[in-house]
Amino acid sequence: MDRVAGLMSIELDAPDEAAVERFCDALKTFLIAVSWGGYESLQWPVCALKGPSGYYTDLPFTMVRLYIGLEDPDLLIRDLEQALARI
16 A cells, blocks of 8 residues: 555455454454554454444444554465454
């Protein structure tokens, strides 16, 4: 990417919340966090916004917000590839 920020969202082709959770749990380089001010790569799944009566948002449960940090791009790509294989 050129001339863009490191914050993006992806929508997984996942059949259910369990598949999204497998993807997120499989990520080793992307930490689960809501802070976007650091240098490390982070993830935040929309399915984490589920409360007792349903979701607190209209966003699809398959959406995962990613912040790309300063780690080696090849490391991040490999991490995403192996996590996608778990869906």
